[in-house]
Amino acid sequence: MITFIYQKQFIKNVFYAKDKEDSNVISQTHCIKVHKITNYELVKSLETKLDKGEPEAIAFSLELNADIILLDDYEARKQAEILGMKIVGTLGVLLKAKKLNKIDSFKTELEKLRSSGFRISEDLEKKLLINIGEL
Numbered sequence: 001m002i003t004f005i006y007q008k009q010f011i012k013n014v015f016y017a018k019d020k021e022d023s024n025v026i027s028q029t030h031c032i033k034v035h036k037i038t039n040y041e042l043v044k045s046l047e048t049k050l051d052k053g054e055p056e057a058i059a060f061s062l063e064l065n066a067d068i069i070l071l072d073d074y075e076a077r078k079q080a081e082i083l084g085m086k087i088v089g090t091l092g093v094l095l096k097a098k099k100l101n102k103i104d105s106f107k108t109e110l111e112k113l114r115s116s117g118f119r120i121s122e123d124l125e126k127k128l129l130i131n132i133g134e135l
Helices: 020-028 040-047 054-063 074-082 090-099 106-115 122-132
Strands: 009-012 032-035
Touching (some): 040 054, 090 106, 106 122
Parallel strands (some): 009 032
Protein backbone atom coordinates (compact mmCIF):
# COMPACT_ATOMS: atom_id res chain seq x y z
CA MET A 1 0.00 0.00 0.00
CA ILE A 2 2.75 2.46 0.84
CA THR A 3 4.01 2.40 -2.75
CA PHE A 4 0.69 3.85 -3.88
CA ILE A 5 0.95 6.74 -1.46
CA TYR A 6 4.61 7.73 -1.50
CA GLN A 7 6.81 7.75 -4.61
CA LYS A 8 9.96 6.22 -3.12
CA GLN A 9 10.70 4.23 -0.04
CA PHE A 10 14.12 3.61 1.39
CA ILE A 11 15.09 1.36 4.23
CA LYS A 12 18.24 1.41 6.25
CA ASN A 13 20.71 -1.38 5.61
CA VAL A 14 20.14 -2.67 9.13
CA PHE A 15 16.54 -3.82 9.10
CA TYR A 16 14.79 -6.32 11.26
CA ALA A 17 12.78 -9.07 9.64
CA LYS A 18 11.30 -12.18 11.15
CA ASP A 19 13.74 -14.43 9.34
CA LYS A 20 16.28 -14.61 6.53
CA GLU A 21 13.54 -15.30 3.97
CA ASP A 22 11.76 -12.05 4.92
CA SER A 23 15.05 -10.18 4.64
CA ASN A 24 15.64 -11.56 1.14
CA VAL A 25 12.13 -10.63 0.00
CA ILE A 26 12.54 -7.07 1.32
CA SER A 27 15.94 -6.60 -0.31
CA GLN A 28 14.62 -7.79 -3.69
CA THR A 29 11.49 -5.62 -3.74
CA HIS A 30 11.68 -3.17 -6.65
CA CYS A 31 10.04 -0.31 -4.75
CA ILE A 32 12.48 -0.37 -1.84
CA LYS A 33 16.09 0.73 -2.06
CA VAL A 34 18.54 -0.40 0.63
CA HIS A 35 21.07 2.26 1.66
CA LYS A 36 23.99 2.13 4.11
CA ILE A 37 23.99 4.54 7.06
CA THR A 38 27.09 6.72 7.48
CA ASN A 39 26.20 9.05 10.38
CA TYR A 40 27.13 6.70 13.21
CA GLU A 41 27.70 9.59 15.65
CA LEU A 42 24.03 10.51 15.54
CA VAL A 43 23.05 6.86 15.84
CA LYS A 44 25.19 6.47 18.97
CA SER A 45 23.76 9.62 20.56
CA LEU A 46 20.18 8.45 19.94
CA GLU A 47 20.79 4.86 21.10
CA THR A 48 20.68 5.95 24.74
CA LYS A 49 17.19 7.39 24.25
CA LEU A 50 15.48 5.08 21.75
CA ASP A 51 14.76 1.43 21.02
CA LYS A 52 16.85 -0.59 18.62
CA GLY A 53 16.43 0.41 14.98
CA GLU A 54 14.93 3.83 15.56
CA PRO A 55 18.24 5.75 15.84
CA GLU A 56 19.32 4.26 12.49
CA ALA A 57 16.00 5.17 10.87
CA ILE A 58 16.30 8.79 12.04
CA ALA A 59 19.96 9.15 11.02
CA PHE A 60 19.24 7.48 7.71
CA SER A 61 16.32 9.78 6.92
CA LEU A 62 18.44 12.83 7.71
CA GLU A 63 21.25 11.56 5.47
CA LEU A 64 18.82 11.17 2.59
CA ASN A 65 17.17 14.50 3.33
CA ALA A 66 13.89 12.57 3.30
CA ASP A 67 10.61 14.46 3.02
CA ILE A 68 9.08 12.41 5.84
CA ILE A 69 9.94 9.62 8.24
CA LEU A 70 7.54 6.86 9.28
CA LEU A 71 7.64 6.48 13.06
CA ASP A 72 5.08 5.30 15.60
CA ASP A 73 7.13 5.22 18.81
CA TYR A 74 6.49 8.33 20.93
CA GLU A 75 10.10 8.86 22.03
CA ALA A 76 11.41 8.37 18.49
CA ARG A 77 8.86 10.88 17.20
CA LYS A 78 9.99 13.41 19.85
CA GLN A 79 13.65 13.03 18.84
CA ALA A 80 12.82 13.30 15.14
CA GLU A 81 10.77 16.42 15.84
CA ILE A 82 13.69 17.99 17.74
CA LEU A 83 15.81 17.37 14.65
CA GLY A 84 13.24 19.18 12.50
CA MET A 85 11.90 16.14 10.70
CA LYS A 86 8.40 15.77 9.28
CA ILE A 87 6.85 12.65 10.81
CA VAL A 88 4.01 10.39 9.78
CA GLY A 89 2.85 7.31 11.61
CA THR A 90 1.09 4.15 10.54
CA LEU A 91 -2.28 5.75 11.17
CA GLY A 92 -1.30 8.72 9.01
CA VAL A 93 -0.43 6.36 6.17
CA LEU A 94 -3.80 4.62 6.54
CA LEU A 95 -5.67 7.93 6.61
CA LYS A 96 -3.92 9.09 3.47
CA ALA A 97 -4.60 5.75 1.77
CA LYS A 98 -8.29 6.10 2.60
CA LYS A 99 -8.43 9.68 1.34
CA LEU A 100 -6.75 8.59 -1.91
CA ASN A 101 -9.23 5.67 -2.24
CA LYS A 102 -6.42 3.10 -2.02
CA ILE A 103 -8.27 1.22 0.71
CA ASP A 104 -11.99 0.65 1.10
CA SER A 105 -12.21 0.85 4.87
CA PHE A 106 -9.94 2.55 7.39
CA LYS A 107 -11.69 0.62 10.16
CA THR A 108 -11.04 -2.76 8.51
CA GLU A 109 -7.34 -1.98 8.06
CA LEU A 110 -7.13 -0.76 11.65
CA GLU A 111 -8.67 -4.02 12.86
CA LYS A 112 -5.99 -5.92 10.91
CA LEU A 113 -3.30 -3.84 12.60
CA ARG A 114 -4.82 -4.48 16.02
CA SER A 115 -4.84 -8.24 15.39
CA SER A 116 -1.08 -8.05 14.84
CA GLY A 117 -0.46 -6.16 18.10
CA PHE A 118 -0.82 -2.52 17.06
CA ARG A 119 -2.24 -0.39 19.89
CA ILE A 120 -4.50 2.65 19.67
CA SER A 121 -6.69 4.28 22.32
CA GLU A 122 -10.46 4.08 21.94
CA ASP A 123 -10.68 7.89 21.98
CA LEU A 124 -8.18 8.29 19.15
CA GLU A 125 -9.83 5.54 17.14
CA LYS A 126 -13.22 7.20 17.50
CA LYS A 127 -11.83 10.62 16.47
CA LEU A 128 -10.14 9.13 13.40
CA LEU A 129 -13.23 7.17 12.35
CA ILE A 130 -15.36 10.32 12.66
CA ASN A 131 -12.76 12.32 10.70
CA ILE A 132 -12.66 9.77 7.88
CA GLY A 133 -16.47 9.38 7.81
CA GLU A 134 -16.68 5.80 9.01
CA LEU A 135 -18.54 6.48 12.25
